[in-house]
Amino acid sequence: MNFTYHNKRISGILTVVPAQERAFVEEMRNFNFPEARSLKLKEVMGYDKRRMVESGVCVSDLAVFGLQSLFDRGLLKKDEIDALLMVTVSPDYFTPPTSNIVQGRLGLKQDMLCLDINQACAGFVIGLMEAFMLLEQESVKKVVLINADVVSRKASPKDRNIYPLIGDAAAITILERDPNGSTIYANLKMDGSRADALKIPAGGCRLPSSPETAVMEDVGDNNLRAKDHLYMDGTAIFNFVQLEVPPMIESLLKTAGVPIESVDYFLCHQPNRFMLQKLADKMKVPHAKMPNNVVQHFGNSSGATIPTAITFNLAEQVKKGHVQACLAGFGGGLAWASMLVRLGELSFCEMLDYPNAQK
Amino acid sequence: MNDFFTKIAGILEVDAVTESDVLKAFPQWDSLSVLSVIAMLDADYQINLKAADFQQVKTVGELWALVQSKKA
Numbered sequence: 001m002n003f004t005y006h007n008k009r010i011s012g013i014l015t016v017v018p019a020q021e022r023a024f025v026e027e028m029r030n031f032n033f034p035e036a037r038s039l040k041l042k043e044v045m046g047y048d049k050r051r052m053v054e055s056g057v058c059v060s061d062l063a064v065f066g067l068q069s070l071f072d073r074g075l076l077k078k079d080e081i082d083a084l085l086m087v088t089v090s091p092d093y094f095t096p097p098t099s100n101i102v103q104g105r106l107g108l109k110q111d112m113l114c115l116d117i118n119q120a121c122a123g124f125v126i127g128l129m130e131a132f133m134l135l136e137q138e139s140v141k142k143v144v145l146i147n148a149d150v151v152s153r154k155a156s157p158k159d160r161n162i163y164p165l166i167g168d169a170a171a172i173t174i175l176e177r178d179p180n181g182s183t184i185y186a187n188l189k190m191d192g193s194r195a196d197a198l199k200i201p202a203g204g205c206r207l208p209s210s211p212e213t214a215v216m217e218d219v220g221d222n223n224l225r226a227k228d229h230l231y232m233d234g235t236a237i238f239n240f241v242q243l244e245v246p247p248m249i250e251s252l253l254k255t256a257g258v259p260i261e262s263v264d265y266f267l268c269h270q271p272n273r274f275m276l277q278k279l280a281d282k283m284k285v286p287h288a289k290m291p292n293n294v295v296q297h298f299g300n301s302s303g304a305t306i307p308t309a310i311t312f313n314l315a316e317q318v319k320k321g322h323v324q325a326c327l328a329g330f331g332g333g334l335a336w337a338s339m340l341v342r343l344g345e346l347s348f349c350e351m352l353d354y355p356n357a358q359k
Numbered sequence: 360m361n362d363f364f365t366k367i368a369g370i371l372e373v374d375a376v377t378e379s380d381v382l383k384a385f386p387q388w389d390s391l392s393v394l395s396v397i398a399m400l401d402a403d404y405q406i407n408l409k410a411a412d413f414q415q416v417k418t419v420g421e422l423w424a425l426v427q428s429k430k431a
Contacts, residue, residue: 033389034386037386037387037389037391040387040391041391044391044395160390161390221390222389233410234390234394234410235390235393235394235397235409235410236409236410238394238397238398239397239401239407239408239409242398242401242407243407274394274398278398278401278402281402282401282402
């Protein structure tokens with residue numbers, strides 16, 4: 001389905017990544033595969049370094065750290081936040097919402113909306129869509145969108161399908177009105193019939209965590225994981241992306257009346273380098289227009305990868321000038337969404353390390 | 360022999376494969392090779408195979424037959 005938004009803009013992006021860095025070549029010994037094959041995987045997928053929280057660190061910790069930094073430097077004022085959206089699949093608790101936790105820890109005003117959204121890799125685009133809708137209300141002048149996940153805490157260290165690609169991060173995006181803003185186009189599709197392709201089977205009410213769900217099992221592919229861990233059917237996800245994402249973007253650009261050549265950057269969710277190169281090839285887009293280096297440097301942090309791609313690759317461009325950006329998120333749900341938006345004159349666009357605990 | 364066999368050999372990192380070669384007998388036949396084959400078939404043959412489709416094929420020749428049946 002299609003959406004349009006008027007007179008709104010993204011005014012700042014901050015990505016917080018844990019300072020702790022892990023290297024693929026050190027971790028690959030944990031996997032039950034020959035070293036040569038793991039090195040081949042590294043080369044093809046673009047695995048190298050990734051950021052991972054230390055034990056006990058939650059998404060609210062990353063979010064509070066990032067927001068506090070913005071307050072301290074005068075880049076955002078507490079009182080101007082009318083809504084705080086937290087998109088995460090790894091919340092601090094079942095309840096209360098992590099957005100309320102963040103609000104409370106920072107002492108934000110009561111006269112605001114806190115809302116958690118359970119979305120994974122499509123979560124940045126879906127979060128933007130929700131934020132733009134809120135900005136239709138007179139009382140909502142500024143929305144803080146947080147895409148934060150610590151999925152490393154739900155990944156099996158002995159699962160080569162998942163562990164080497166996961167990164168943790170929190171991205172904070174500020175959205176506000178802009179009387180001169182150009183029309184923003186978005187579209188979205190969902191398919192819950194394919195929900196099993198990306199799933200943490202245990203830990204919810206359907207299958208509560210127990211000693212049994214913590215047992216590591218080999219399901220026949222030399223990977224060991226428990227039902228408490230995130231499972232991904234990698235080939236199904238690959239097929240899903242190649243099949244669904246190009247027509248979605250084609251339809252978006254057609255609705256907007258914008259030729260594909262006019263898009264400066266395709267800022268896609270970052271599952272791995274391989275998938276993004278194949279996607280660019282299929283869409284006949286030069287690789288340089290579709291950054292694919294987030295997994296290599298930081299890991300795949302679910303809904304935070306698109307802001308990471310922006311803050312890591314395009315910070316100067318979007319602070320000083322404008323780029324015509326096509327955003328695309330796709331993954332768990334399954335859900336896939338894209339957005340055509342002019343990014344520019346951001347008051348901040350940067351990355352920040354969440355420090356390791358003092359020892 | 361055709362291009363398909365050359366491409367499979369490339370993915371399996373060997374000089375050549377024959378129709379009777381058993382896929383699982385190659386030490387390089389793992390989830391990465393399966394994904395590489397799926398990506399190659401999508402890009403070069405415009406067909407979408409699932410990982411489950413590979414359960415029914417043992418040899419390179421059977422894989423080629425499956426590709427042709429999907430293409431038909």
